[in-house]
Amino acid sequence: MDLTYSAEENAFRMEVRAWLEANVPSAPLPSFDASREGFEAHREWERKLSEGNWGMVTWPKEYGGRALDLIQWLIFEEEYWRAGAPLRVNQNGIFLLGPTLMEFGTPEQKARFLTAMASGEEIWAQAWSEPQAGSDLAAVRSTARREGDEYVLNGHKIWSSRAVFADWAFGLFRSDPGSERHKGLSLIFFPLNAPGVRVQAIPQIDGETGFAEIFLEDVRVPAFNRLGDEGQGWHICMATAGFERGLMLRSPARFQMAAKRLVELYRKHEAECDPAIRDAVLQAHMDAEAYALSIYSTASRLIAGGKIGAEASTNKIFWSEMDIAMHRTALAILGARAELVRAAPAAGEDARWLEGYFFSLAGPIYAGSNEIQKNIIAERMLGLPRG
């Protein structure tokens, strides 16, 4: 065990820091879920990142990456969040689909999709859930009918993050018409502007349109857009879910910066705070550190050839609960001003906590609800029998 950074790792940190200091926009970008303008501003930022080869540092160089290891990825993320750089509008692509494409894609598919993904040229949405297939994802009914070199897609997807403004979606479809449950499913990509695709925004709890319904009516895509073998869709989705819940989706730096801001907020209002708040603030710091240390531990194991297992599920539960707790503590500090939105003169930048709180409530739901994660932990980690 050696918990010190090598000279190379320290030099890398300084390189990232210098680039970000020179390039991160001085004013925050408008939300990518509220307007086309905000979305495009974030795409522009992705382009800039990719010009510096910072799009996805762990990817191979031929796809715009730097072929770095997961410890360096963590260092990059630490610096990224430290610099207050914009949220990654293409997270569904770069963090979820990207690693899956790397594992299951053909060389032609990788060449076609990964570079455009890393550069922000093509921004991705996820199209898995359906009205009748949420936690029970294997109940998907949307179909992919093979006709020659094409698939014809039909169905109704829902809760697709970023779909309102994104360019592409990766969806789970029933490609074998007689199949049931986990069998006969395929993972297929489709452009969101293809004929027959209709995207309907769903206003969220915070009023923004971060997710949408997607209606597909005889949407024709080339068979080239299928990832992996026909019928292998469930297996591939589970691998993607592993990445999603595992490491990439929520890097520890995000929560360490939130904990730092929470400490600053507390110090500002210390005199007015209930004594219990102090313990909650310390807990936020400890939880953010525990999450970071756990991810460093997992990263070390993966670098040495290990595979991500049920810790994908333990991580997801931990960060989603931590995120809510931190924001609740911040709201308790803000007291009467907690309910104010950004437009209120008495709120200002502090409204960020309320916005973050609303978003945190989605954490235990998306990427597989925490109840499903607990089933996974109980069955795969603890060996309890399936119900």
Added chain:
Amino acid sequence: MDFRFTDEQKMTAEAVEGLLADLCQASDLRRLMESGDARDEKRWTALVEMGLQGALVAEEEGGLGLKPADFVLVAEACGRAGLPEPLVDNAGVAIPLLADIVRATGAGADLLEQALAGEITVAAAHPVNAFIADADTAGAIIAIWNDELFVVTPDAVELVRQQSSDPFRRLFTLAARPSSAVVSLPLSEAQAYLDAALDRGALFSAAQLAGIAQRAVDLGVAYSKERMQFGKPIGSYQAVKHLLATAQVKIEFVRPVIYAAAAATPDRNVFSRSRISHAKIMASEAADLACRTSVQVHGAMGYSWEVDVHFFLKRALALASWWGDARFHRARVATRVFGHPLGADQTFPKG
């Protein structure tokens, strides 16, 4: 940067685990409890023969010169087995403390030599602990009376037993000032050694608590696979699964903190102290939740003397305040949080 334990570190822990698997089953615990003896001589002899009592003492002072990170998995294994004998406090805390005192004062070398040879154990008082553990079987006692610290042999102290609910905790207070001493010095002059002992004590208590927590979950899992209700094992019901999974999540997020704390312990700075304290607070909480969960999953059996969970519940209760309770350790975390830089690049801060 590499978070993995070395093969050597793992092998040391596996050797202890193997020994405990042979000699520290729940039936062994019950046999010792019923005998009323202080220790199982066969098990203790086997542990002593492993030579770990000098693990954390410098090689030039007759020890193995290992680091806390080399011993932390051993402490975890002892917690998981519910080991009654004081391997962790003796080797992890008291003997290195004695070595510090011997080095500083030049006295007591023969007691240290005997302790390193495994001929005697060392029991240590500490300002943070209300009691001295295992003082009745120790050949050397580091005692505190008012503002003085003493190294004494057992004949110099009158011990008062303070019975614990944990049948294997042997706790004592002193009835009077020691009548004679091999070493005596003002407490203030021993402060640095006592601080270092506290760090080790808290760290290894945290590791034991993580082991206890895992054992409690393991017992709950085993029972819930066997116990049938409504025609199915109770472990197939989500209500039971979620209780156990929730406890397991707590354990998963305290282990890396304990291991990072072990690596940082030699730094002896505000960051290492905070990390040790973080580990201690969260390990106590994980063990508390895991043990209560295990009682609940066992149903009425969980409340019985017959099921083994209570051994771990009681040890968890004891260790939660041993080497500093949550309030004490939270204050050390607060010193770090409110007085030093925070943020995403501060996961492994330099002293």
